[in-house]
Amino acid sequence: MKFKTLHTLLLIIAATLWTGRIDAQQLKIDGNDVNITNDATLTGVWLKSGNVSWNATTKTLTLDNAKIENSMAYDNTLLVSGLDVTIKLIGSSDIRATSSEGVRLMNSKTTITGGGTLKVNAGFTDVYLHHDATLTIDGCTVDMDRRLEGWSMGDEKDKNNHLVVKNATLKATSVNKLSSITLTACKIQSPDGGKIDGNEFGKFVATADGSKAQNVVIVPDKTASIARANVENGCETKAIYSMDGHLQPALGKGINIVRTSDGKTVKVLKK
Numbered sequence: 001m002k003f004k005t006l007h008t009l010l011l012i013i014a015a016t017l018w019t020g021r022i023d024a025q026q027l028k029i030d031g032n033d034v035n036i037t038n039d040a041t042l043t044g045v046w047l048k049s050g051n052v053s054w055n056a057t058t059k060t061l062t063l064d065n066a067k068i069e070n071s072m073a074y075d076n077t078l079l080v081s082g083l084d085v086t087i088k089l090i091g092s093s094d095i096r097a098t099s100s101e102g103v104r105l106m107n108s109k110t111t112i113t114g115g116g117t118l119k120v121n122a123g124f125t126d127v128y129l130h131h132d133a134t135l136t137i138d139g140c141t142v143d144m145d146r147r148l149e150g151w152s153m154g155d156e157k158d159k160n161n162h163l164v165v166k167n168a169t170l171k172a173t174s175v176n177k178l179s180s181i182t183l184t185a186c187k188i189q190s191p192d193g194g195k196i197d198g199n200e201f202g203k204f205v206a207t208a209d210g211s212k213a214q215n216v217v218i219v220p221d222k223t224a225s226i227a228r229a230n231v232e233n234g235c236e237t238k239a240i241y242s243m244d245g246h247l248q249p250a251l252g253k254g255i256n257i258v259r260t261s262d263g264k265t266v267k268v269l270k271k
Helices: 002-021
Strands: 026-029 040-042 047-055 060-069 078-081 086-090 092-097 103-106 109-113 117-122 127-130 133-138 141-144 147-150 161-166 169-172 174-176 180-184 186-190 195-199 202-206 216-220 237-241 254-260 265-270
Touching: 086 117, 103 133, 127 133, 127 161, 147 169, 169 174, 180 186, 180 202
Parallel strands: 060 086, 060 092, 078 103, 086 109, 092 117, 103 127, 109 133, 117 141, 127 147, 133 161, 141 169, 147 174, 161 180
Antiparallel strands: 026 078, 040 047, 047 060, 169 216, 174 202, 186 216, 195 202, 237 254, 254 265
C-alpha cells in the first residue's frame, strides 16, 4: 500500500514538472533524447536485440523485432511529447519497464501501424495518454500486460485523450479514463457482451453490466462491410473495385480489387 501511495505521489509531482514542457517536441527512449531532426539508427543499453530507427522526414519510429528495456527508475521507456509520430512495427517487438510506464504520449497524435506486433510489459500503466493525446492502433497487434488509460487529473486539455483502433488487435487488462474510444472495423471480443461506457473519469471498456472490464480484447471485425481492406504493411485503402471494374463503396462478397495508398493493387476475398 505504501509503495502504491508513493508511486501516485511521484506521478503527481511528475505531472507538475511536465506542465512547463508539454508543448516541447520530445522523443525519448529510456530517458535519452532522440535527435528528431536527423535520420538515425538508434541504439543504447536499452536495446537488447533487433533494430530501432528514426526517419526525421516522415516522423516515423521503426521497431524491427526490437526488444527494449528501460534502465532508469521511474522514467518512461518511450516518451512522445509535442510530436505527431508513426510507430511502424516490423515483426515482433517488446517494450519493458520494470518500475515505470511503458509508453507515455503527451500532446501527440501517435499511430502504431505496420502489420507487426508490439508487446508492452510495464511495472505500472503500459500506455498513458496525457494532455491532448490521441493514439491510433492501425492494422497491427498491441498486446499489453497491464492497462491503457488517459490522465484523469488537471485541466480539460490534460484529460482530452483519445483512442482509435482500426482493423487491429488490442489486448489489455483495462482501457479507461479516455475522452473517446473509437473502433473502426473492430469489435470487442472480451469481455462477452462488452461495450464502451463512461463515468465522471471518462470512457472505458465495460462488461455487459456496465462495470469496468478487467480483461479487454479488441479484434478486427471481419464481417463488417467497410471501405477498407486488411493489406500488408498497414496501408490505407484508396479504392475498391468489383472484378468487372465497377467502383464500390465497401468490400463486397467474393473477390475485390483493392488499390492501396502505396500505389499497389491487391485481391481481397470477403466471405
